[in-house]
Amino acid sequence: MIISERGVHSLIFEVVRSFDAGFYECIASNCAGKSKFTLQLHVLAQECKRPPYFIEKPAAIRAFEGETIKMECLVPAKPRPEILLKKNNEMLNYNNDKIRLLQDTSDKISIFIHNVRKPDDGWYTISAINEAGIASCHVRLEVASLVKTQMSNTKQIKVTPNVGSFSVFGRKGLNMQEVSSLETYQHQPPYPGLLESEEL
DSSP, X not given: OEEOTTOOEEOOOSSOOGGGOEEEEEEEEETTEEEEEEEEEOOOOOOOOBOOOOSBXXXXXXXXXXXOEEEEEXXXXXXXOEEEEEETTEEOOOSSSSEEEEEOTTSEEEEEEOSOOGGGOEEEEEEEEETTEEEEEEEEEEXXXXXXXXXXXXXXXXXXXXXXXXXXXXXXXXXXXXXXXXHHHHXXXXXXXXXXXXXX
């Protein structure tokens, strides 16, 4: 209770609590009589605010072009935070055909990027904001291009001639020099270091 120089009486609650709510009666009296009045005090409970913070952060992601990737994180906060998404410090719009964001009541946030392409490669920043504060995390996305290889339908077959199965004739009859060179070739294995089996 404070009384000013002008005679004003003040009842002050420095820190009001919920149990301070109720009816109060003020009575002033002297030898000439008394006067009183009653008032009701309402105390509204203040919402407990908690800034967002990341319990779980998404890991680095590697994907091929055309795939759908998912970034997951767990961000508790009160009140529920607003989510911002950036790529290389540029703001991105989500909940479209390319990027979808899901936020459930368990504080889990899932970000889907459909049909990723090489330009989607880069650093992504996920930020959670509410009245109590802000928290951010970063995740790297690497997108690799698919290399298409065409297999040829034709196969190249190497045939090693068996010199002993035919003779070499020239226009003038048997060419002994060619036979000599063929005999030398016959005693050499078709592949260096490869021994032929007698059973074959």
